[in-house]
Amino acid sequence: MNEIIFSDGQKPNYYYQIRKGSVKLTKDRENGTEAIFSISITGQCFAETLLFSDKVYPFNAVAMEECEIFKVPGEKFVEFIKSKQEPLLDLYLFNAERMYYRFIMLNCLSINDSMLRLTELFRVLKEYYSKYEPFSYQIPFTRQQLSSITALRLETVIRTVKKMEKNNMVQIINGKIFY
Template sequence: MIIENLLVSFGAEIKNYREEDVIFREKELPMYYYQIKKGKIKLNNYTEEGKEFIQNIFSEGHSFGESLLFVDRPYPMNAVVLEDSAIYRMSKQNFLNLIRNNPEVSLNIYECLAERMYYKYIMLYNLSFQNPVTKLKLLMDYLKSYQDHKKPYSFQIPLTRQQMASLTGLCVETVIRTIKQMEKDQIVKIERRKIYY
């Protein structure tokens, strides 16, 4: 999102995290801009019963949590490392100075935030469906829409079955059964446990 030289020139530093490390927790105040150099993180919450709800998954080149640097409110989610990661971290004040002094970066931030709002609308709409095939197909359509893979079975779904369950509000057993049914209906293809759409 923001080129690395610019990040470093405004005081960003690389922090290394291990799988399952928590970068920030729900109810903490936002203090930093985060951008992934390598690795993968998830934004999540837990229900009162302890069930995980994944809001989003980000990988190399993505930033996360930056929208909350513009308001004085605590994080409404956790950021948890999914695999060993190197992440640029920059103080809130330095981030705000960077975007004030670089209008093209501001525009990129606005585009990114608009894209994330679109994703939230799609996923919120997805929660209204009862049919698990519809829920999973909507998620897969969204993921595939950002790829050049337009042919059937040309796009490998980059999520585990558990992650798909957590993103759609389904239980993992339902996702497994539904994916098998979708394969029978020739909606997806499964090769070596990988799902192709």
């Protein structure tokens, strides 16, 4: 857990595919907090698009739990993509889906009201995982991680989640948030 896979400023040399676990792409802020840009889970790849540019990683990749990750040299991955059309289309589809949700998250971050910001995040996550019944989706993040994802202070997240529970917008069961 919290094992660094690669660091901000390193040159991309590998394609990474998560066999088991989850990985967050983060940036350390000047005030000592962490910004989480995205979280990839079992079956997903991460940071692969940078293999097609001459840029360094603008973030860190950190394992959120014990992970099994396939690591393929970047040149071999690019050769494979050039030679096969179907995997390239799959990669385009995956990235289109990911970009869609990133744009939704950018919109979410532009919301000033903390309750609306968290509600929108929870709604998007619930929709992504096709959960529709009230309180059927367990938010998979700690309050600290929610703070890092939403750019809200930890205290604000804690207070807001308590208000949401009081307003019957979420349920808290054994410390876990259900939306």
